[in-house]
Amino acid sequence: MGMGDVASSGPIFSRRRFLGISLAAGGVLLAGAGGLLWLRGRAPRVLGLRCLTAHEYRTLSQLALALFPEGGAFPGGAAEVDLARLFDGFLADEPEWNQSDLKTGLVLLEFGPLLFDGRLATFSHLSAGERLRHFESWTGGSMIQRQLATALRKFLNLVFYDRPEVWSSIGYDGPAVPAERP
Amino acid sequence: MSGAILDLSRQPAPPHVAAEICIVGSGSAGATAAWDLAAAGRDVVVLEEGADYTGRRLTQRDGRMYDQLYMDRGGRATSDLSVSVLQGRVLGGGGVINACDVVPIHDGVLRHWQRRWGLSDWSPEALRPFRDRALADLSTSRPDPDDETLFNRANRILRRGTEALGWRGEVMLHNRVGCAGLGTCLIGCPLDAKRSPRFVAVPRAVEAGARFFTRARAVRIEGAGAETKTVRVRLLDPDGYHEQGELTVSARVVILAANAVASAQLLLRSGIGNAHVGRHLSLQPQLPIVAWLGEEVRFFRGIPQSWAVTQFEEQDHPERGWWGFRVEAISGTPGIVASILPALGRAGKEQMRRYPQVAASLCLLPDEPQGSVEVERSGRLRIHYALTDDQRRRYREAARAAARVYLAAGAREVTIPVAPMVTVRSEGDLARIDAIPFLPATVPFLSAHQQGGVRMAPSERDGAADPEGRVHGARDVLVFDSSGFPASASSHTMAPIMTGAHYLSARLLARLPR
Numbered sequence: 001m002g003m004g005d006v007a008s009s010g011p012i013f014s015r016r017r018f019l020g021i022s023l024a025a026g027g028v029l030l031a032g033a034g035g036l037l038w039l040r041g042r043a044p045r046v047l048g049l050r051c052l053t054a055h056e057y058r059t060l061s062q063l064a065l066a067l068f069p070e071g072g073a074f075p076g077g078a079a080e081v082d083l084a085r086l087f088d089g090f091l092a093d094e095p096e097w098n099q100s101d102l103k104t105g106l107v108l109l110e111f112g113p114l115l116f117d118g119r120l121a122t123f124s125h126l127s128a129g130e131r132l133r134h135f136e137s138w139t140g141g142s143m144i145q146r147q148l149a150t151a152l153r154k155f156l157n158l159v160f161y162d163r164p165e166v167w168s169s170i171g172y173d174g175p176a177v178p179a180e181r182p
Numbered sequence: 183m184s185g186a187i188l189d190l191s192r193q194p195a196p197p198h199v200a201a202e203i204c205i206v207g208s209g210s211a212g213a214t215a216a217w218d219l220a221a222a223g224r225d226v227v228v229l230e231e232g233a234d235y236t237g238r239r240l241t242q243r244d245g246r247m248y249d250q251l252y253m254d255r256g257g258r259a260t261s262d263l264s265v266s267v268l269q270g271r272v273l274g275g276g277g278v279i280n281a282c283d284v285v286p287i288h289d290g291v292l293r294h295w296q297r298r299w300g301l302s303d304w305s306p307e308a309l310r311p312f313r314d315r316a317l318a319d320l321s322t323s324r325p326d327p328d329d330e331t332l333f334n335r336a337n338r339i340l341r342r343g344t345e346a347l348g349w350r351g352e353v354m355l356h357n358r359v360g361c362a363g364l365g366t367c368l369i370g371c372p373l374d375a376k377r378s379p380r381f382v383a384v385p386r387a388v389e390a391g392a393r394f395f396t397r398a399r400a401v402r403i404e405g406a407g408a409e410t411k412t413v414r415v416r417l418l419d420p421d422g423y424h425e426q427g428e429l430t431v432s433a434r435v436v437i438l439a440a441n442a443v444a445s446a447q448l449l450l451r452s453g454i455g456n457a458h459v460g461r462h463l464s465l466q467p468q469l470p471i472v473a474w475l476g477e478e479v480r481f482f483r484g485i486p487q488s489w490a491v492t493q494f495e496e497q498d499h500p501e502r503g504w505w506g507f508r509v510e511a512i513s514g515t516p517g518i519v520a521s522i523l524p525a526l527g528r529a530g531k532e533q534m535r536r537y538p539q540v541a542a543s544l545c546l547l548p549d550e551p552q553g554s555v556e557v558e559r560s561g562r563l564r565i566h567y568a569l570t571d572d573q574r575r576r577y578r579e580a581a582r583a584a585a586r587v588y589l590a591a592g593a594r595e596v597t598i599p600v601a602p603m604v605t606v607r608s609e610g611d612l613a614r615i616d617a618i619p620f621l622p623a624t625v626p627f628l629s630a631h632q633q634g635g636v637r638m639a640p641s642e643r644d645g646a647a648d649p650e651g652r653v654h655g656a657r658d659v660l661v662f663d664s665s666g667f668p669a670s671a672s673s674h675t676m677a678p679i680m681t682g683a684h685y686l687s688a689r690l691l692a693r694l695p696r
Binding site: 094149166 | 237238239240241242243244245248255256257262263362364365366372373421423424480482483515516517518519520521524526527528530531532534535537538560562601602621622623624
């Protein structure tokens, strides 16, 4: 049946039926959105953020803790440095389109377990080990997962290992020439 | 006339500046052209989006330096994030942040350009004096392989493996004078030991009267068909993050020398040129390879790249010019190395604990000019580039060769840093490399030698500019940087770009009336 057929044969739905379906669909959407919000839960308030929301900050903080856990090859980890806040400061000076892309990416990461694995959980509520495995799966996942994994890994690694606090643990003796004071 | 370097983020700028020639970009092409043209008595203004970083302002720290010295704060990439596009955004351009590799344009490549791309005037004979001049500008030499401070252990390992296999290799030409082997070349040399355009062409151009404006972003060229063009410029804040003012420059000649992406971007934003503008972009993505030696290497000290495996490289391929591949040692500061290594979590920390045992290299492969540059309605830049099946095959071949060299040199294991990670511990493991699919955004490809985007060709049908760099559809808007190259000039583009800029400047001076 083409478009012309629809126009000549009258409405497929009665007005009453249409309203009923619309209300039901709206209800499902609202319930779905409510469900997602419930699943995500409340994020602790964070003062002084320039760009990220508290939820986005939480997602990124949890990712940083998974990527750089305490212990293992050397003692320090992401708990020592607020990588999410540093990312927030970086993002605040980026063009709007980058801000928008990366913030959307963090929302996707948060709902990743639900959207990509069908689990009734969000990223921040996974255990540390599960968060790492989930993120690791993104590095070989769909195109959008790989892109986000690439972007976040690059930033977090660059910042985490650009700190004098970690250099002695990795055998790096730092800049050979003292830098000019700003 | 007195020249100067003026930081327009910190000192008041006049609303309007007039010059005979306005050059956009201060790198290998822009600074070289500014020097030649100012020395010939022409009134030259150069616009540079970056700031002037020299000496101890170059802090040797990844975060701040990638942020300040590279385009898009070090984050520039193809639109699918498959290839990091590394481009300088600093007075002096890419020469401030490169590894000081000098690989001149080969006669075979020029002959190929004549034959395949119709650049009949670009003959080896015509270009030779300009190539010699570029090499003299760069104070070119080869590091002493017996100097262990400069010719570091990582390069010795690559050399050892090359020789063990009986393969061809070479000590690379470089442009350092007074190098102390700090190893942070990719984020600038605080000893100013690079004889790059920043320390040769820029000061000479200033002496000759050229004015360099930093933190000045050219956003549009107006009146491209008129005798006098207007370049609209946005002035940036001291960090280069936000626009804070405007300036216009009027000039009879506008020279694009911003880089192989930004020159096309400016033409596209300005609505100048034909359908070839933004097309035929070559990125020459480089594939990193990491070897673990089980002993101290400390590849982060000494010259990052001084040995190249050239066994599989051709400079005179009948259909391609430069073709095949080469493998070169490379180093990296901790942040950038960590972002390339594939392991995450505790495994990632374990990899970084072994950072001093790493020897790394890059597989450099020429490509076809298959990429493109697009400017969206919002102003957002998009760089499009997709690997071909043939490229994937060639990357596998190059990765196998690099892995074999390291195994021959005694490496315990070799990592191809793809997702999922591929590790090779013996020749028997090499087949694992054959299964790497090289899917987008699974490989930390780096592009440091972009070319094309405003291709020169004898006919408007085949290119965006003529063989003297004149952009079609405009009057005296010229392209002097690697944007004009029709195909790969070299594995390293600094010397070829300077050669081209000297040559094109001479051609311009020969025809530009006083």
